[in-house]
Each structure stands twice: as structure tokens, then as C-alpha cells.
Amino acid sequence: MESIPLGPGFAAELRAVSLNDIANDDAAYAAARAALEQHSVLVFRGQEVTNELQLAFSRRFGPPEVTKVGSIGTGTHFVTLTTIGPDGNVVPPDHRYALRNKANQLWHTDSSFKAVPALTSVLSARIIPARGGETEFVSTRLAFERLDPALQKKLEHSFAWHDYAHSRGQIAPGLASPEERAALPPQCWRMVWKNPVNGRGALYLASHAYAIEGMEPAAGKKLIDELMAAATAPGTSYVHAWKSGDVVMWDNRATMHRGRPWPAHEARLMVRTTISATAADGLETMRPPPRQAAE
Ligand SMILES: [Fe+2]
Numbered sequence: 001m002e003s004i005p006l007g008p009g010f011a012a013e014l015r016a017v018s019l020n021d022i023a024n025d026d027a028a029y030a031a032a033r034a035a036l037e038q039h040s041v042l043v044f045r046g047q048e049v050t051n052e053l054q055l056a057f058s059r060r061f062g063p064p065e066v067t068k069v070g071s072i073g074t075g076t077h078f079v080t081l082t083t084i085g086p087d088g089n090v091v092p093p094d095h096r097y098a099l100r101n102k103a104n105q106l107w108h109t110d111s112s113f114k115a116v117p118a119l120t121s122v123l124s125a126r127i128i129p130a131r132g133g134e135t136e137f138v139s140t141r142l143a144f145e146r147l148d149p150a151l152q153k154k155l156e157h158s159f160a161w162h163d164y165a166h167s168r169g170q171i172a173p174g175l176a177s178p179e180e181r182a183a184l185p186p187q188c189w190r191m192v193w194k195n196p197v198n199g200r201g202a203l204y205l206a207s208h209a210y211a212i213e214g215m216e217p218a219a220g221k222k223l224i225d226e227l228m229a230a231a232t233a234p235g236t237s238y239v240h241a242w243k244s245g246d247v248v249m250w251d252n253r254a255t256m257h258r259g260r261p262w263p264a265h266e267a268r269l270m271v272r273t274t275i276s277a278t279a280a281d282g283l284e285t286m287r288p289p290p291r292q293a294a295e
Contacts (some may be wrong), residue, residue, distance in 0.1 A: 001014055001015070001016055001017040001028070001031045001032070001035075002014070002015040002016050003015075003035055003039065004055055004273070005039075005119055006041070006043060006238055007040075007041065007137065007139075007143050007237070007238025008142075008235065008236055008237070008238065009139060010039055010040045010041060010137075010142060010238065010254075010255070011039055011040065011041035011042075011043070011131070011137060011139075011238040012035060012038075012039040012041070012042060012043070013042075013043040013044075013045065013223060014032065014035060014042055014043070014044055014124070017031070017032065017044075018047060018143065019044060019047050019049065019053055019054070019057040019247060020046070020053060020057075022057055022060060023053065023056040023057045023059075023060060024056075026220075029060045032060075033060075036061075036120065036249065037195060037197045037239070037251070038198070040137075040139055040141065040250060040251045040254045040255050041137050041189070041238060041240075041248065041249070041250045041251070041255060042248070042249050042250075043156050043246065043247075043248050044247040044248075045243065045246055045251075046243060046245045047124070047245050047246070047247045048245070049124040049126075049247060049271075051078055054078075054122060054124055054247070054273055055077055055078070055273055057122065058077075058120075058122045058273040058274075058275055059175075059275075061119060061120050061275045062119050062120075062212065062275040062276055062277070062281070063273065063275065063276050064077040064273055064275055064276070065077065065111065065114075065116075065118065065274040065275070065276055067079050067184050068114075068183060068184065068211050069179050069180060070176075070179060070180040070181070070183075070282075072097075072144070072175050072248070074189070077273055078271055078272070078273060079202040079271070079272040079273075079274070080106065080142045080269065080270075080271055080272075081100075081101065081268075081269070081271075081272060082097060082127075082267075082269040082270070083095075083097050083098050083101055083264075083266065083267065083268060084097075084098065084132040084267050084269055086126070090264070090265055090266070090267050093264050094178065095126070096175075098264070099171050099172050099175055100175070101259060101268075102130065102172070102258040103167060103168050103171045104258065105206055105208075105258050105259045105260065105261060106167055106171075106207035106258060106264075107138070107206070107231075107232050107256045107257070107258045108167060108203070108206040108207040108208060108242070108256060108257070108258065109140075109205070109206045109252045109253075109255065109256050110166075110207070110252050110272075110274055111252065111274060111276075112162040112187070112189060112204065112208050112252075113162045113163055113164040113167075113184055113186070113187055113206075113208045114184065114187065114207045116186060116251065116276045116283070117189065117210070117276070117277050117283070117286070118252040118274045118275060118276060118277060119251070119252060119253065119275045119276065119277040119278070119281045120249055120250060120251055120252060120275045121249065121252060121272055121273070121274045121275075122247065122248075122249045122272065122275075123135070123248050123249070123252045123270055123272045124246070124247045124270065124271050124272075125242040125244060125245070125246045125247075125269070125270055126215055126270060126271055127267050127268060127269035128242045128243070128244060128268060129262040129263060129266035129267070129268050130266065131258070131262060131263065131266075132260055132261055132262030132263060132266075133242060133260060133261075133262035133266075133268050134239050134240055134241050134242065134258075134260040135239075135240045135242070135248065135254070135258070135259055135260070136237050136238070136239045136257060136258050136260055137237060137238045137239075137240065137250060137255050137256055137257045138231055138232050138236050138237050138242070138255065138257075139202075139236070139239075139254060139255055140202040140203040140204070140205060140231050140255055140256055141200050141201070141202035141203075141254040141255075142236065142253055143202075143227075143230060143236070144192060144202050144203045145156065145201075145202050146230065147201070147230070149258070152192075152201070152204035153229060153287070154183065155167075155173075155191045155192050155203070155227075156190070156191075156192045156194075156201065158190070158191045158212055158214075159188050159189060159190055159191065159212070159213040159214075159288045160189060160191050160204070160205065160209045160211065160212050160213070160220075160224065161186050161188050161209065161210055161211040161212075161213065162178055162186060162187050162188075162189060162206060162209050162210070162211055163184075163185075163186040163187075163208055164180060164181075164184045164208060165181050165184070166207075166208055166210040167178070167207040167208045170207065172226070181226050184230065186210075188213060188287075188288050189286045189288075190204065190285065190286045190287070190288070191203065191204055191205065191212070192204060193253040193254065193282060193285075193286060194269070194282060194285060195254065195281065195282065196281065196282045196285075197251065201285065202252075202253055202254035202255075203227060203231055204253065205224065205227055205228060205256065206229075206256060209224050211224075212224065212279060213288065231256060232256065239260070240288055252277075252287040253277065253282070
């Protein structure tokens with residue numbers, strides 16, 4: 001296995017190893033897992049992906065999420081991100097699918113609004129537009145390390161509230177349906193996720209974050225906005241331009257990402273599998289003390 005650095009201090013392409021190798025070989029998995037802990041974003045090119053292979057590969061890293069209510073793929077282990085409607089045509093810009101793609105264009109980490117957040121997401125390109133539609137990543141680990149030590153210390157002991165309805169509300173009121181709101185109550189997480197393998201902390205933030213526990217709402221929102229801006233400062237991102245056969249995986253504990261726009265009439269279809277974080281990934285360290293959780 002060979003790893004080629006891609007981004008400013010994070011992200012790497014893995015060569016001479018395939019999804020199939022990692023799905024079936026313990027040594028290949030161990031090497032890929034170590035690369036994920038180190039680089040946070042991994043790119044595989046020229047893969048022949050099926051849903052079955054993507055799931056077998058993803059399962060290596062932990063338990064797969066079951067797709068939530070209101071997404072394409074509900075009840076399965078796959079999320080389909082597309083603007084192709086049931087009739088096979090690209091949907092109009094005000095269609096729910098198109099608005100959801102717009103929501104994915106806000107900086108976020110996947111599943112911070114869920115009762116169990118995600119360790120990693122695996123995304124494969126199935127139909128890609130000729131131009132645009134890139135996925136852009138930043139390292140929230142490097143962002144955390146850029147902050148001054150006093151703020152780092154404060155954030156290590158701070159907790160933020162995450163809500164799916166909050167990020168969707170920035171695109172269109174009511175984009176999160178009543179069923180989604182009922183299934184996805186707000187969650188409270190520590191604002192720094194310390195990687196148990198290398199001990200490095202990362203800002204745990206997303207477009208879903210709306211408040212900081214114990215802070216006045218406007219002040220908490222202002223701090224979240226400032227941290228989001230610092231984490232996504234110009235020159236800090238890796239932009240992945242998709243080619244057919246690409247598979248990209250990222251560490252949701254240490255990155256944020258956003259989709260980039262593409263010409264609205266062009267089709268795009270991506271398939272995501274998402275792996276839940278477990279205690280071994282540092283999940284328990286992210287929970288607020290019981291007193292705060294009970295409030
Ligand atoms: Fe995402």
C-alpha cells in the first residue's frame with residue numbers, strides 16, 4: 001500500500017490497495033485503518049464498486065448505520081444522494097431532493113445530530129456531472145491545533161447542541177419533516193473529539209450545531225460561527241473532483257465537508273455508507289456529564 005498526500009496537512013490517496021483487499025484481508029484493513037486515523041480523508045481511485053462491496057468494506061470499520069426516515073434508502077445501510085427523480089429525470093430546483101443537496105453544501109460532519117454519531121462515511125461516485133459537484137474537506141484537527149491554547153482548553157470542556165432541523169432550516173423552513181424532527185431530537189456533544197489512537201483533538205462542529213451548553217444563545221451561536229469560519233479559512237481545504245470509480249472515506253470526528261454545486265440540469269448520483277462511532281473510537285468521552293444531559 002502506498003499513500004500519496006493530497007491536501008494541506010491531511011487527506012491522502014491510497015494506491016496498490018483496493019476496497020476488496022481491505023474487505024477481505026486483515027493486514028490491508030489494519031493499514032487502511034491506520035491511514036484513516038492519520039490522514040482523516042482517504043481516496044481510492046479506479047474501484048469497481050457495487051453496494052455489496054461498499055458495505056463489506058465499510059463494515060470493517062464498525063457497525064453500519066441504518067438510513068434514517070426521510071432519506072432515499074430508509075431502513076437499509078445505504079443513503080442515495082441524487083437529484084434524479086423516480087421518473088428518471090433530474091428534479092426541478094425547488095424539489096426536496098434538490099433542496100437536500102443544497103443543505104449538503106453547508107459545512108458539516110455527518111450524523112452529529114444522531115443519538116450515535118458517525119466514525120466514518122464512505123462515498124462512491126455512481127453518476128457524476130461533467131463539471132462541478134466536488135466534495136470539499138477541511139481538517140477540524142488542524143483547525144483545533146491552530147487555536148490559542150486558552151480557547152483549546154475551554155472548548156475541551158464545552159458541549160454543543162446539534163439538531164438536524166437547524167441545518168435544514170437554513171435552506172428552507174420545514175425542510176426537516178415532522179417525522180424527521182420526531183426521530184432526531186437535538187444531541188449534545190463535547191466540542192473537541194480526542195482521537196484515542198494518536199491523542200490529537202479535533203473541533204467537533206457542523207452546520208447542525210446551534211447552541212453551546214451554559215452559554216447565552218446569541219453568544220454561543222457567535223462562538224460557533226467564529227469557530228466554523230476559522231475551521232474553513234481559505235487555503236485550508238482539500239477539494240475532491242470526482243472521477244468515475246472514485247471512493248472517498250473520511251473521519252467524521254476530525255473533518256468537515258460540503259458538497260459543491262454543479263449545473264442543475266446535470267444528473268449526479270452518489271451512494272454513502274456510514275459507520276457509527278463506538279467506545280473504541282472515543283464515543284463515551286464525547287457525552288456531557290449526566291447533569292447536563294438531564295436538563
Ligand atoms: Fe455529508
